[in-house]
Amino acid sequence: CDVPMQVIYNGIDTEMFRPGSRVRQPGAPFRLLYVGSWMARKGVDLLAPIMRELGEGFELHYTGGPDAKKDKPAMPINMHDMGRLSGDQVIAAMQAADAFLFPSRSEGLPLVAIEAMSCGLPVIGMQSTVMAEVVSNGETGWLCQRDKVDDCVTAVRRLAAMGDQLAQMQKEARRHAVEKFALISMLDSNLELYQRLLFAKGAKSVIAEP
Secondary structure, three states: OOOOOOOOOOOEOOOOOOOOOOOOOOOOOEEEEEOOOOOHHHOHHHHHHHHHHHOOOEEEEEOOHHHHHHHHHHOOOOEEEOOOOOHHHHHHHHHOOOEEEOOOOOOOOOHHHHHHHHOOOOEEEEOOOOHHHHOOEOOOEEEEOOOOHHHHHHHHHHHHOOOHHHHHHHHHHHHHHHHHHEHHHHHHHHHHHHHHHHOOOOHHHHOOOO
16 A cells, blocks of 8 residues: 655764764875774675785774784785774764775664764765665765675775865765755654644544643
8 A cells, every 4th residue: 555654864963973072184094984893784894905905005993802802914014903882982083084994794773884974084985775865976975886805995995085075075075965864854854754644634623622
């Protein structure tokens, strides 16, 4: 049957997750960040090949901890394990990065990627995943071919070479997160929906009289 539906996204605290004051210094490595559980579903097996191909001039800070220990012998030297982070530490890590690398193969709504965007980070994710609902390709990040290391490497290099245009993409990522995924937007959408239901035709019959 034809039933009207409305999507209301879970919101994030865009005042807490906000851009920091870091300015990338000339000659400094382009810093990528991965925050998430260490499991194949998240695409962590792609991180080392991507960073190995990127090589000098790029670095990845990631949340690995004990779960990543078995994979460390095969990791290149431009990968740095931050271990498990508290909420404040996650925000600080996002504010210290240039872009968010999130090659997840399967997600619900990827709140961590939205939080990264709210901190002003372009997101590199995968096509044919829920990331297409979050990232505007070429505007707030890049969507790469699923499981294609070379495509991810190209996207990272493209970001690093953008110069002043990167700052514009970072601003657009922040704007997109605030406009579409802020807590206040979620609350307003829910209130609007409840009001429509309450004042719909026949609603008075199910509303208790004082």
